[in-house]
Amino acid sequence: MNKNYRKTENRAQFSLFIDHLDQHISDVNPVRAIDAYIDTLNFDQLAVDVYKPSSSLRGQPAYNPADLLRLYLYGYLxxxxxxxxLEKECRRNIELMWLIKHQRPSYKTIANFRKDHHKLLIQVNRDFVLLCKQLDLVGGELIAIDGSFFHGNASKQSILTKNRLTQQLKAIEQKVQDYHAMLDALDNEESEEGSLDNIKLDELTTKQANLNQMLKELAxxxxxxxxxxxxxxxxxFKRGAKIAGYNIQAAVDDRHHLIIASDVTNDGNDQKQLYPMSKRSKETLGVDKLTVLADAGYYETANLHFCTESQITPYVPIPNKSASIKKQNRFTRDHFQYNATNNHYICPEGKSLIPSSSLTIKHNKKQQLYISHSKDCKNCFKKDQCLAKDTTRRKLYRNEYEFAIDExxxxxxxxxxxxMKLRGAIVEHPFGTLKMKAGWQHFLVRGFKKVRGEWSLMNLAYNFTRVLNILGIKGFKAYCQ
Known part of the structure; x- marks a missing residue:
């Protein structure tokens, strides 16, 4: 059955018209924006650890780090x-052929660049944030902070805890005892089985020594x-889930949801991150004052105090630590009023709780203990609503940063x-985009230095995409040129 199909060209046919690669890349192709931005970077100033072409006559010259950075930025985008x-794409992807000018680095060269030049990647990411500031894409007044867990290049079984090591050691010790008992029973018998048991015992003894060494290193x-x-x-651990990896912290500006500061930690929670991330953001933006939004996981009294001292205004939900007392129909701390003039607390019945002689350390913080008079509590008809079981006086602790807490x-x-509604709208977007749209939920490298370098590539790719969507490719190119 004859059908009229579109005619095709002969692959072996010579063409009378000579074209070049640039003709196949449109003016609004993102690779032109990548090329224009990388050309603005001064690699000598960005990082001292960027390799230089070898002056030796042996071997081939090194690849230009600018070209390898072009390759990685294209890949992450x-x-x-x-x-x-990426090595395969260099041989078949016409956009990459144009971007890195027909170069074909091996996968080892590509991998080593990401592994060895984490400082450069971090500084390029920071340079792009400063470029966003020059383009007036950053508000610089309000940011939101959040953290998210990313899988590392390690399995959960490869990470050992004291409990896991102790359990393994107990199991090995029990097996060693069993083998000793068996060898004692076979002590007077010369058999091949006895020699095999000796080999197994040696293996168990070696494992036991290794586990003891790991416990020592852990301590x-x-x-x-x-x-x-x-x-x-x-x-x-978070919400019943367990991963082996890192806790990524990000500070997002409210104007265009650009990530203006970030860090890689391995803390299981965010309590210690409020002030460091706020300070880092303030320094990057170069502003005198900053408003910071964060969720309840960032609530920590010392961090609140340090933020206030640095002209950073934090908004963090206050955890309800009095819920158990409230369920017992007892007076919570909120029922007691502090008298700053006389430095004492006043209970609901108008009696005073006076400070003890010195500060005490509670939960690694300096706190002042305030105690009621036992006579006042003994004669109070509301003592059942105030005192815990088997106590005769009410005690309250006042944090050394209580004034910042009250404010x-x-x-x-x-x-x-x-x-808090605004916080969710600002900071949830980047992590959702990175994890769900881009599919970046794990790192390919290991160790803080390398992971921070790869995270900088992720961060740069996210911000780069946002800027191109806002300004357009031609607009961004015009600024870079």
Whole structure:
């Protein structure tokens, strides 16, 4: 059956018209924006660890780091992170052929660039944030902070805890005892089985020594976990889920949802991150004052105080630590009023709780203990609503940063609800985009230095995409040129 199909060209046919690669890349292709931006970078100033072409006559010259950075930025923008896949794309992808000018680096060269030049990647990411500031794409007044767990290049089984090591050691010790008992029973018999049991006993003894060495290393490190695969990855827990990886912190500006500061940690929670991330953001933006929004996981009194001292206004939900007392129909701390003039607390019945002689350390913080008079409590008809079981006096602790806490509480009562709705709209977008759209939920490298370098590539790719969507490719190119 004859049908009229579109005519095709002969692959072996010579063409009378000579074209060049640039003709196949349109003016609005993103690779032109990548090329224009990389051309603005001064690699000598960005990082001292960027390799220079060898002056030796032996071997081939090194690849230009600018070209390898072009390759990686293109890869991360298009969801291609594997060095082997990037090597393959260099040989068949016309956009990459144009971008890196027909160069074909091996996968090893590509992988080594990401592994060895983490400082450069971090500084390029920071340079792009400063470029966004010059383009007036950053508000610089309000940011939102959040953290998210990313899988590391390590399995959960490769990360050992004290409990896991202790259990394994007990099991080995029991097996060693069993083999000793067996060998004692076969002591007077010369058999091949006895020699095999001796070999097994030696293997168990070696495993026992290795486990004891790991326990010793764990104790010396001061950490609760030890990883033989990735020394910096940790077991992280959230909402019943457990992963082996890192806790990524990001500060997002409210104007265009650009990530203006970030960090890679291995902490299991965000309590210690409020002030460091706020300070880092403030320094990057170069502003005198900053408003910061974060969820309840960032609530920590010392961090609130340090933020206030640095002209950073935080909005963080206050955890309800009095819920158990309230369920017992007892007076919570909120029922007691502080008298700053006389430095004492006044109970609901008008009696005083006076400070003890010195500060005490509670939960690694300096706190002042305030105690009621036992006579006042004994004669009070509301003591059942106030005192815990088997106690004769009420005690309250006042944190050394209580003034910052009180100020923060008043601020949250006035504007907290609206600020928290705004927080979710600002900071949830980047992590959702990175994880769900780009599919970046794990790292390919190991160790803090390398992971921070790869995260900088992820961060750069996210911000780059946002800027191109806002300004357009031609607009961004015009600024770079």
């Amino acid at each position: 298009n969801g291609i992170r594997s060095s082997r896949k 010396q490190s001061g950490n609760g976990q030890l990883s033989r695969t990735d020394p910096d990855a940790r077991l992280l 923060h509480k008043r601020r949250m009562e006035r504007q907290g609800e609206g600020k």
